[in-house]
Amino acid sequence: MTADTTPIATLSNVTKRFGGLVAVRDVSFSLKPGEIVGLIGPNGAGKTTLVSLMAQTLVPDAGEISFMGRSLVGLPAYKVARLGLARTFQIVQPFPKMTVLENVQAGALFAGASPSVADARDRAMECLEFCGLAQLALSEASSLTLPNRKRLEVAKALATRPKLLLLDEVNAGLTAAEVDRALELIDALARRGITILLIEHLMKVVLKACARVLVLHQGALIADGTPREVVHDKAVAEAYLGSRFAHALSGKTPGAAA
Amino acid sequence: MKRTGGLLLLGLCAVVLVALPFTSSNYIIRLATFAAMYVALAASWNVIGGMAGYPSFATAAFFGLGAYGAGVVLSKTGTFLVLGWLCGGVAAALFALLVGPAILRLRGHYFAVASLVTAVVLREIINSATNLTGGGMGLNLPPRISDVDLLARQYYAVMVLLAVGAVGAGVLVSRAKIGWALRCIEQNEDAAVVLGIDTLYYKTAAFALSGLIAGITGAVYATWIGYIDPTDVFEDILSVKPIVMVLIGGLGTLYAPVVGALCFLLLEELVWRNILSFHAGVLGLLIVALLVFLPGGLKDLATRLPWARRSPAGEAVRS
Numbered sequence: 001m002t003a004d005t006t007p008i009a010t011l012s013n014v015t016k017r018f019g020g021l022v023a024v025r026d027v028s029f030s031l032k033p034g035e036i037v038g039l040i041g042p043n044g045a046g047k048t049t050l051v052s053l054m055a056q057t058l059v060p061d062a063g064e065i066s067f068m069g070r071s072l073v074g075l076p077a078y079k080v081a082r083l084g085l086a087r088t089f090q091i092v093q094p095f096p097k098m099t100v101l102e103n104v105q106a107g108a109l110f111a112g113a114s115p116s117v118a119d120a121r122d123r124a125m126e127c128l129e130f131c132g133l134a135q136l137a138l139s140e141a142s143s144l145t146l147p148n149r150k151r152l153e154v155a156k157a158l159a160t161r162p163k164l165l166l167l168d169e170v171n172a173g174l175t176a177a178e179v180d181r182a183l184e185l186i187d188a189l190a191r192r193g194i195t196i197l198l199i200e201h202l203m204k205v206v207l208k209a210c211a212r213v214l215v216l217h218q219g220a221l222i223a224d225g226t227p228r229e230v231v232h233d234k235a236v237a238e239a240y241l242g243s244r245f246a247h248a249l250s251g252k253t254p255g256a257a258a
Numbered sequence: 259m260k261r262t263g264g265l266l267l268l269g270l271c272a273v274v275l276v277a278l279p280f281t282s283s284n285y286i287i288r289l290a291t292f293a294a295m296y297v298a299l300a301a302s303w304n305v306i307g308g309m310a311g312y313p314s315f316a317t318a319a320f321f322g323l324g325a326y327g328a329g330v331v332l333s334k335t336g337t338f339l340v341l342g343w344l345c346g347g348v349a350a351a352l353f354a355l356l357v358g359p360a361i362l363r364l365r366g367h368y369f370a371v372a373s374l375v376t377a378v379v380l381r382e383i384i385n386s387a388t389n390l391t392g393g394g395m396g397l398n399l400p401p402r403i404s405d406v407d408l409l410a411r412q413y414y415a416v417m418v419l420l421a422v423g424a425v426g427a428g429v430l431v432s433r434a435k436i437g438w439a440l441r442c443i444e445q446n447e448d449a450a451v452v453l454g455i456d457t458l459y460y461k462t463a464a465f466a467l468s469g470l471i472a473g474i475t476g477a478v479y480a481t482w483i484g485y486i487d488p489t490d491v492f493e494d495i496l497s498v499k500p501i502v503m504v505l506i507g508g509l510g511t512l513y514a515p516v517v518g519a520l521c522f523l524l525l526e527e528l529v530w531r532n533i534l535s536f537h538a539g540v541l542g543l544l545i546v547a548l549l550v551f552l553p554g555g556l557k558d559l560a561t562r563l564p565w566a567r568r569s570p571a572g573e574a575v576r577s
């Protein structure tokens with residue numbers, strides 16, 4: 001345990017602006033190896049932007065991001081991926097003219113220790129089985145339903161053998177049964193020792209999967225704690241419900257959400 | 259079944275290609291040499307334009323640079339032809355390696371325009387380097403064989419080998435890791451990056467290979483025709499034709515450069531021979547009509563024509 005307490009990833013005072021809009025404002029936190037951390041916040045809070053900054057598909061205007069002791073800022077995004085930091089896209093980004101298997105095979109082919117095309121295929125098949133997509137391996141990616149496209153995003157990211165996985169709303173639009181299946185998947189990923197930052201609108205998933213939750217509001221990190229702490233946090237309630245409603249709520253039924 | 263059919267077709271092509279120089283007139287040989295040259299240029303464009311999806315208009319730049327690279331080396335040193343051709347190809351590839359990293363950061367129209375400009379710039383440079391290139395006066399490259407029949411057959415053989423090599427290079431590329439990278443880039447470049455694909459590296463490699471092939475083609479063309487000048491070998495239409503050929507053949511396939519180039523040449527020749535005035539216009543209209551009615555190229559023909567349609571079961575599996 002002692003060695004594991006050094007963070008796998010650290011963000012210090014990270015800021016990103018789009019013109020006049022501050023999408024991510026002075027955010028600092030670190031992730032410990034093997035943690036599953038939830039990242040929640042209202043629409044437009046800056047969650048996806050934060051993921052893009054960590055993956056270096058966007059470059060921060062200020063602040064420092066390190067991953068496994070290495071500074072990421074200014075590193076090309078493909079190198080970040082090869083270091084073992086994988087992301088999924090909230091708006092799914094498949095290779096539409098490839099099969100599901102080929103999509104994942106592409107993920108296996110370039111990251112890490114540069115396997116042969118045949119080895120990448122084997123690893124891709126393994127990832128598909130892991131994500132429950134094996135029966136669809138030979139379907140065209142463009143023919144998948146949205147939940148399966150989200151699973152494909154996970155499988156592709158997984159094929160790169162990540163140490164840290166940033167999952168951006170991969171469970172949106174799932175039925176109750178599918179949510180349980182997704183929870184199992186997240187659990188299985190965690191058992192592989194992969195650190196996960198989970199962006200999620202479904203509170204059920206957050207509460208079940210995460211021991212720690214970060215809350216982003218208007219670009220700023222307003223809470224960082226256990227799900228229980230966060231749910232009872234006044235600033236969080238205000239962010240989600242508006243300040244007047246939050247006041248009323250905390251006045252009448254303290255701790256009601258537990 | 260499909261494989262043996264393909265092999266039979268390949269064998270048949272090989273027989274025709276070998277028999278042609280022994281049985282045909284110089285006119286047919288000349289036409290076939292142009293056909294092979296078009297195939298090579300279309301295959302060159304296919305690597306960057308088809309596989310990577312970057313609409314390059316740099317073919318003329320590569321072709322012209324290859325022609326002048328070979329022309330200058332051969333006229334100054336008198337070395338072996340093959341060495342001269344290689345110099346032309348290497349010059350074009352080096353040029354691609356130089357400008358590729360800059361312009362391949364641009365996407366879509368921006369890349370297209372930037373690549374088009376390269377030919378203009380090179381043409382000006384060649385034009386002004388008078389003591390090396392002869393400038394606007396052009397460069398004479400007298401043939402080394404005086405027998406006209408033999409010369410025609412020699413260049414036929416070289417161009418055909420070049421075309422086969424270019425198409426073969428395409429096949430090898432598409433099976434290798436770079437082929438995977440290019441397909442990912444073509445279909446979704448943002449997704450490719452986060453999988454660890456060094457997109458700029460692979461795009462530049464594809465651009466350089468495209469340059470190498472088009473450069474050697476230009477070099478062979480220069481010594482075949484025996485005279486080059488900047489307006490001829492840097493002509494914009496040289497950049498447009500290969501694109502049209504691949505579109506006619508069907509974007510996204512490996513045989514498109516072959517089928518497309520042959521159809522294009524056939525159309526071109528028919529129009530030039532049968533329509534006395536306005537041939538370029540008629541050719542243009544024909545091509546536009548073809549692309550409008552067969553947007554996926556000739557490969558769509560199989561699904562458009564009722565008698566060529568596959569069994570309904572086969573269709574159902576695809577859709």
Ligand SMILES: Nc1ncnc2c1ncn2[C@@H]1O[C@H](COP(=O)(O)OP(=O)(O)OP(=O)(O)O)[C@@H](O)[C@H]1O
Pocket residue numbers: 018021023041042043044045046047048049050090
């Ligand atoms: N490329 C961009 N250019 C300009 N503004 C952007 C860009 N990307 C995001 N934004 C803005 O930045 C803010 C944060 O967006 P972001 O997508 O990170 O939010 P989010 O928390 O992921 O929201 P959601 O829950 O809807 O996914 C929003 O106001 C958004 O409009």
Ligand SMILES: [Mg+2]
Pocket residue numbers: 047048049090
């Ligand atoms: Mg988002």
